[in-house]
Amino acid sequence: MSAKNAEAKAHQEHSSPVNKYKAAALVKMSPQLLEWLTKYAAKSGHSRKLECVKGPDGELLFDAEALKSFSAYLAEPWPAEQGKRPNVPSGIEQEIQEEASFGCVICSRPKGEFAHIDPVHNSKNNHPHNLIYLCPNHHDEFDRQKLISKSDVERTKRQVLDARTAIWRAHAGLLDEILALIKQLQAVNVATQKEHFPALDAVKDELLKHIKAHALAPGLKKTAPEFAKKLEVALGDNAAPVEKVIDERAKFLEETGLVDCPLCDGSGSHNNWECPACRGEGTVAENLVGEIDLEPYRQEECPLCNGSGNHNNWECPVCRGIGTVDAYSVNEIDLSGYKQAECPLCEGSGSHNNWECAFCRGTGSVDEGKLEHFDPSDYEQAKCLLCKGRGTHNNWECPICRGVGKVDAVALTDIDLSPYQQTKCPVCKGSGSHNEWECRFCRGVGTVDVAALEHFEPSEWEDEDSDS
Numbered sequence: 001m002s003a004k005n006a007e008a009k010a011h012q013e014h015s016s017p018v019n020k021y022k023a024a025a026l027v028k029m030s031p032q033l034l035e036w037l038t039k040y041a042a043k044s045g046h047s048r049k050l051e052c053v054k055g056p057d058g059e060l061l062f063d064a065e066a067l068k069s070f071s072a073y074l075a076e077p078w079p080a081e082q083g084k085r086p087n088v089p090s091g092i093e094q095e096i097q098e099e100a101s102f103g104c105v106i107c108s109r110p111k112g113e114f115a116h117i118d119p120v121h122n123s124k125n126n127h128p129h130n131l132i133y134l135c136p137n138h139h140d141e142f143d144r145q146k147l148i149s150k151s152d153v154e155r156t157k158r159q160v161l162d163a164r165t166a167i168w169r170a171h172a173g174l175l176d177e178i179l180a181l182i183k184q185l186q187a188v189n190v191a192t193q194k195e196h197f198p199a200l201d202a203v204k205d206e207l208l209k210h211i212k213a214h215a216l217a218p219g220l221k222k223t224a225p226e227f228a229k230k231l232e233v234a235l236g237d238n239a240a241p242v243e244k245v246i247d248e249r250a251k252f253l254e255e256t257g258l259v260d261c262p263l264c265d266g267s268g269s270h271n272n273w274e275c276p277a278c279r280g281e282g283t284v285a286e287n288l289v290g291e292i293d294l295e296p297y298r299q300e301e302c303p304l305c306n307g308s309g310n311h312n313n314w315e316c317p318v319c320r321g322i323g324t325v326d327a328y329s330v331n332e333i334d335l336s337g338y339k340q341a342e343c344p345l346c347e348g349s350g351s352h353n354n355w356e357c358a359f360c361r362g363t364g365s366v367d368e369g370k371l372e373h374f375d376p377s378d379y380e381q382a383k384c385l386l387c388k389g390r391g392t393h394n395n396w397e398c399p400i401c402r403g404v405g406k407v408d409a410v411a412l413t414d415i416d417l418s419p420y421q422q423t424k425c426p427v428c429k430g431s432g433s434h435n436e437w438e439c440r441f442c443r444g445v446g447t448v449d450v451a452a453l454e455h456f457e458p459s460e461w462e463d464e465d466s467d468s
């Protein structure tokens with residue numbers, strides 16, 4: 001390693017105790033969750049908790065290296081009873097619901113489930129970054145039906161995390177933090193112009209709310225009184241507060257001789273870590289920008305995924321799906337754990353029960369390191385609990401097993417039958433016929449799933465009455 005690279009690395013690993021908001025921004029977990037992790041062991045049967053020390057005023061302080069190592073520990077496979085999924089502890093459940101504003105990230109329906117981005121059967125990974133809140137319908141569309149792509153879910157999750165991270169950074173109360181918030185607002189604003197996930201709109205509102213709170217707070221009025229005043233005016237603009245605020249940031253940087261960090265472009269993070277060039281501050285003085293040596297951070301193709309960001313149909317674990325890595329680190333990456341072995345479930349064929357093999361995702365081979373997490377009992381077939389193996393439910397294809405009659409044994413414990421409880425059909429009042437035809441709402445059965453009542457619009461059926 002050259003002296004310059006060593007310096008870059010030391011700079012990157014520089015650590016002094018940080019407060020809970022800086023800590024939250026560093027590992028992208030909320031201050032509340034970090035505090036919870038210092039009190040309780042997250043993994044059942046383990047005793048490991050997050051280390052921290054008490055500061056002079058009794059506030060919790062964290063060590064940056066300890067935080068990163070704890071986050072890596074959370075991403076390792078979680079212990080679970082034979083054939084069951086690992087338990088998601090309450091502190092992490094709270095985190096996932098809160099980041100989704102307590103509603104499905106896709107449709108904002110309130111009753112949701114904890115969906116794993118990398119399927120839990122394989123990853124056994126309950127790291128909060130691998131979980132996302134989805135309503136039962138969207139969970140099913142994502143997990144089983146594959147109607148929602150993993151990359152869409154990942155992108156939304158990343159956007160929400162980046163925005164929340166900017167919020168935590170801002171809570172430390174300094175000028176560079178409000179600048180980072182506005183930079184995130186700018187990024188989310190661009191994203192919402194392209195696609196419409198309600199989670200992004202909610203995050204934009206949330207960012208605006210925090211920008212307002214910080215612009216009006218005494219801290220900023222002391223540090224940058226003129227800027228605080230201009231922000232207040234911009235935020236009060238009813239027509240286009242977002243654009244005005246972004247504009248004020250740009251003017252402020254120009255007036256004060258700051259520029260967005262050339263490495264992280266003002267976001268404060270680089271390849272999903274705190275940006276080493278600006279130490280996460282997002283901006284640097286214009287006259288110093290020439291001194292920043294970007295060479296160690298030049299991006300090179302990831303040696304594991306060769307730039308695709310994808311390894312055996314998963315997010316590449318070396319580059320975290322980005323496809324590139326810092327040039328200075330490329331020779332230190334150890335690829336030995338990723339040697340390929342034949343998939344023990346499909347024996348290399350890539351298919352299992354006529355579906356794409358769930359353990360190797362159809363590639364036929366897996367990382368050698370993954371073999372020890374293979375549990376054949378996870379993939380035994382069991383009779384579907386809802387249709388009792390018939391494949392039909394109320395004269396429709398059974399929604400749980402999709403008509404097959406069987407499900408993976410490991411999935412049995414997750415099946416929630418409560419939406420399928422029967423209740424009298426509101427159209428035919430249980431008779432099974434409506435206007436002398438077989439009732440179309442219950443298909444003549446006379447009862448319907450309680451969940452179906454949500455989609456029952458009395459007016460639609462009244463109109464039909466008067467038309468006929």
Ligand SMILES: [Zn+2]
Pocket residue numbers: 104105106107108109134135136137138
């Ligand atoms: Zn939904």
Ligand SMILES: [Zn+2]
Pocket residue numbers: 261262263264265266268269275276277278279280281282283
């Ligand atoms: Zn930077």
Ligand SMILES: [Zn+2]
Pocket residue numbers: 302303304305306307308309310316317318319320321322323324
């Ligand atoms: Zn890679």
Ligand SMILES: [Zn+2]
Pocket residue numbers: 343344345346347348349350351357358359360361362363364365
């Ligand atoms: Zn396989």
Ligand SMILES: [Zn+2]
Pocket residue numbers: 384385386387388389390391392398399400401402403404405406
């Ligand atoms: Zn079924």
Ligand SMILES: [Zn+2]
Pocket residue numbers: 425426427428429430431432433434439440441442443444445446447
């Ligand atoms: Zn009916």
